Amino acid sequence: MTTSVEPAVQPSWRQLLENPAQLVAFGFGLGKIPIAPGTFGTLAMLPVYQALQPRLADAGLLALVGVMFLVGVWACERTGRALGVPDHGGMVWDEMTAFLLVLFFTPPTLAWQAFAFLLFRLFDVLKPPPIRHYERQFKNGLGVMLDDLIAAFYALLTLAAWRAVAG
Secondary structure: OOOOOOOOOOOOHHHHHHOHHHHHHOHHHHHHOOOOHHHHHHHHHHHHHHHHOOOOOHHHHHHHHHHHHHHHHHHHHHHHHHHOOOOOOOOOHHHHHHHHHHHHHOOOOHHHHHHHHHHHHHHHHHOOOOHHHHHHHOOOHHHHHHHHHHHHHHHHHHHHHHHHHHO
């Protein structure tokens, strides 16, 4: 019995460059990294956040996350349909968007941001309830984006609890 749920469907660079939805869903190519693409997509947001944070007001940064979420629903829906895999492992826009939100609420030190990164990846990989429920419930772009948003919520909740306990 085989347990592989994801076929070896990997768009070429040419396909990504010719298809805006796939280019976005694959994080402008980060999703093509063969090992842990979600981790690399998440990590990529650290320098992006560092560049954006001093240039955008809080409302602008939150609006950007909202726009990224909506674009992600569209891009991941189209890409999942085109590849025949609703939540392809190479689609990393969901991690990128959710982690940008996490960084917005994380204290601006390397230690806190590293802790936020580890927590987000942990919750994204383990998918505690109700993440798996929503992942099964929504087999489309919304589901792809929503499960990472819930993982971000768990990471932020844990960060807040740690901050309250640690002082």
